[in-house]
Amino acid sequence: GDAVEPKAFKPEFKDYQAVYNEIAKLLQEHDEYDDGSYGPVLVRLAWHASGTYDKETGTGGSNGATMRFAPESQHGANAGLINARNFLEPVKAKFPWISYSDLWILGGVCSIQEMMGPKIPYRPGRLDRDMTSCTPDGRLPDASQGARHVRDIFYRMGFNDQEIVALAGAHALGRCHTQNSGFDGPWTFSPTVLTNDYYKLLLGSKWQWRKWDGPKQYEDKETKSLMMLPADIAFIEDKEFKKTVEKYAADNDLFFKDFSAVIVKLFELGVPFTDKTETYVFKNLDE
Ligand code: CCH
Known part of the structure; x- marks a missing residue:
């Protein structure tokens, strides 16, 4: 053992x-x-x-x-x-x-x-x-809706527009599964590595409606292998959101810094810490 x-x-x-x-x-x-x-x-x-x-x-x-x-x-x-x-x-x-x-x-x-x-x-x-x-x-947010709904949901938790956009960068990771949400496909080409690619792709690719039987979602015109939800496209349709998308697309370090801060805030919503609560910064497995 x-x-x-x-x-x-x-x-x-x-x-x-x-x-x-x-x-x-x-x-x-x-x-x-x-x-x-x-x-x-x-x-x-x-x-x-x-x-x-x-x-x-x-x-x-x-x-x-x-x-x-x-x-x-x-x-x-x-x-x-x-x-x-x-x-x-x-x-x-x-x-x-x-x-x-x-x-x-x-x-x-x-x-x-x-x-x-x-x-x-x-x-x-x-x-x-x-x-x-x-x-x-x-x-929790409904992926088929747009900017107003996304704001309603995240303002209820206490986030502002910049924080909402920083959180959304998590969609660099993972994929949609038809058996879960009805939607299908990954947002980025490297869905197991966190980068600012979500923002780069939002701005840099042409997004068109996918023609299929499933719920309304977007595909990238060039490869048709990536996807965006209506709630993702809201971040480039809305002027205020788009400004922050542009900042993170241009600067991965800034995205990492803001993402870390905002995900800590998300993870700690409603948690009753005491004066004695310690903060841990973990070593990665390969460190
Ligand atoms: Fe998300 N997300 N998310 N998301 N999400 C889905 C998958 C992931 C929305 C909808 C969906 C955040 C915000 C939003 C992840 C992290 C975050 C899916 C597919 C939908 C739909 C689920 C499936 O089919 O399995 C919407 C709408 C919003 C906001 O408006 C935020 C915030 C985070 C984290 C900070 C991750 C990671 C996935 C991938 C899961 C997987 O199994 O690969």
């Missing part, structure tokens, strides 16, 4: 870096999934756990991991996230002291870093809640 570190005998010592390392190791081992990584779907789990937050009522957010339960697990927006939750089960079994809510966010943090993204400082302290804390359906 595994060598037992002496510190493992101290029950009060919570080794979050060890949890990070375990997730990163499993990401490498399970390269059979999708485009070769569970990373994108783990990022999506962390986002959908957090993105139910409502600043007026303080309900929703990552503190609770209520997506373990119906009805939240059955909300249309959460289709396919069972794959991410199941991926993390062996990690929960190995480190039972971590809450599901902290683990799901750590899964997102680890995936972003391991997919060559920026450092994402992490603070633990989320407590799991029961199904009575499940949020109502409709709190």
Whole structure:
């Protein structure tokens, strides 16, 4: 079996870096999934756990991991996230002291870093809640809608226009699956590496409606192998959003800096930290 570190005998010592390392190791081992990584779907789990937050009522957010339960697990927006939750089960079994809510966010943090993204400082302290804390359906964005809807949804969480555009850069990662959302295809050519390519492609490619049986989505005219959702195209149709798209398309370092800050804000919505809460900046597996 595994060598037992002496510190493992101290029950009060919570080794979050060890949890990070375990997730990163499993990401490498399970390269059979999708485009070769569970990373994108783990990022999506962390986002959908957090993105139910409502600043007026303080309900929703990552503190609770209520997506373990119906009805939240059955909300249309959460289709396919069972794959991410199941991926993390062996990690929960190995480190039972971590809450599901902290683990799901750590899964997102680890995936972003391991997919060559920026450092994402992490603070633990989320407590799991029961199904009575499940949020109502409709709190997550509807991909078929435009700028006004996107603003409504993200203003409710407490984000401004610049932050909304910075968050959307996560669509450099992963893909749409017809069995989950009805939409189909990846946004970028390297969906397991975080870059500012989402913004570059939004501005640099010609986007046309895809002619197909599925829901209305865009394809790039040149290769027809990439996609954009109506809610993505809103970022270049809306003048205010487009200014920020242009900034991030031109400057990957700026995107990384702003993305890190805003995803930390997303992941911490509604989480009750104390004066004693520590911040962790994890080493990547290859560091
Ligand atoms: Fe997203 N996203 N997202 N998204 N998303 C989808 C997939 C991913 C919207 C719709 C969709 C964010 C914002 C939005 C990821 C991260 C983020 C899919 C396909 C839809 C539809 C799901 C499927 O079929 O499997 C809409 C609409 C918005 C905003 O208006 C934000 C914010 C983030 C993170 C910061 C990631 C990652 C994926 C890929 C998941 C995968 O399985 O590959």
